[in-house]
Amino acid sequence: QVQLVESGGGLVQAGGSLKLSCVVSGRILSLNRMGWFRRTPGAQRELVASITSGGSADYAESVKGRFTISRDDAKKTVTLQMNNLKPEDTADYYCTAAVGTLSGMIHVVNDYWGQGTQVTVSS
Secondary structure (H helix, E strand, C coil), rough: CCEEEECCCCCCCCCCCCEEEEEEECCCCCCEEEEEEEEECCCEEEEEEEEEECCCCCCHHHHHCCEECCCCCCCCCEEEECCCCCCCHHHEEEEEEEEEEEECCEEEEEEEEEEEEEEEEEE
């Protein structure tokens, strides 16, 4: 069974930094695209950043130049470094990963999600 566990959320003042980490565990055959979403109450889920297995990263316009996503496949970890945080970054942040596992004799890729970690930025 695949599990994603996030850490690193918390309360920070505007202009500060936080680093979110997500560790993937389980019987993993492949680790493909990984990313971070966020959701605020009453709002839809928003893709913050994603990174391919080749290391190519994409960012939401609102976080470009402030957030950096990275991955360490040996440690099965994806990290989101968040700098110059703004009050509008306040949200629950969720890690996601497209993980390949063995189903019988077949390599199957499914999306998995973490439980979320709260980030609060005070003004």
